[in-house]
Amino acid sequence: MPTPTIVAESLVKRFGRHRALDGVNLEVPRGHILGLLGPNGAGKTTTVRVLSTLLAADSGRAEVAGYDCATEPAAVRSTMGLSGQYTSLDENLTGRENLHLVARLYGYSRARARERAARQLDRFGLTDAAHRRAGGYSGGMRRRLDLGGALIADPRVVVLDEPTTGLDPRARRDTWETVRGLVADGTTVLLTTQYLEEADQLADSIAVIDHGRVIATGAPAELKRRVRGERVEIVLADPADAPRTVHLLAGVGPSVSEAEPGRVELVTRDGSRALLEVLHRLERAGIPVADAGTRKPSLDDVFLSLTGQSGVDQPDTTDDPAPAGALS
Structure with missing residues (x-):
């Protein structure tokens, strides 16, 4: 087996009495995207900070590209x-000046730094705004500029912590293509995200972390296979009918619940047969249906079954009390 590019062995990190990491183990091969998923406060950001040397673990070992995070x-x-x-x-600098500064901090000459900055501005569609102060950029533009800085030196390892938060759908998909291009060139990526579609689209494998421990690992398809049963989804014409619908469908499958207002979800072994039974019962009861269908388990179902929470499209801001930082 090739030597992994990222290794974490039995990482422990405490903040006072809170054990943010409780024995985290990870391995990420070269040219591989590992998606790190977990609910808010699970330990994702703490793991990222230890691996990027922004925090020191209390115990355990972390290694990136063959270098020890604690000693090197x-x-x-x-x-x-x-x-x-x-x-x-730096909000007082222009987009071009921000990237030029990052390139200089990486040790590039002034001429090479200008070239690198121009390349990243073009790569992330910011050339027309290069002369504007970053403080006047939109949230999506700021995120793209930040990504440009992270990738300016063609790093062997890229850590993306909630990389598409604040981006519109088109910019998010453009970022996905950039990440895929990095991996095609042999870059190793550690991705934390709460957009489960993003993890499904990008990650070669996924590690689910909860309460400071890795509780499941595997390829997205493999994890979804572990969640048994099909899902029958019913969108009610009147959300007020949901409690009555849940009661009416009890027994059609192993579980039935109101997944969100006006949408009832039923887990079953035979989705097609259960769907017919569901529609028949609702018709007899006079409960109007706006939409109905079956689907296979999703990463959201995996997340729910493992952590007891549904995936949510919001950044993780409660991981630990340590301040945010950047490599320097």
């Missing part, structure tokens, strides 16, 4: 690009 932090940083939850931009 400068070497780790030289191989890594990091885009955190919050953009690390």
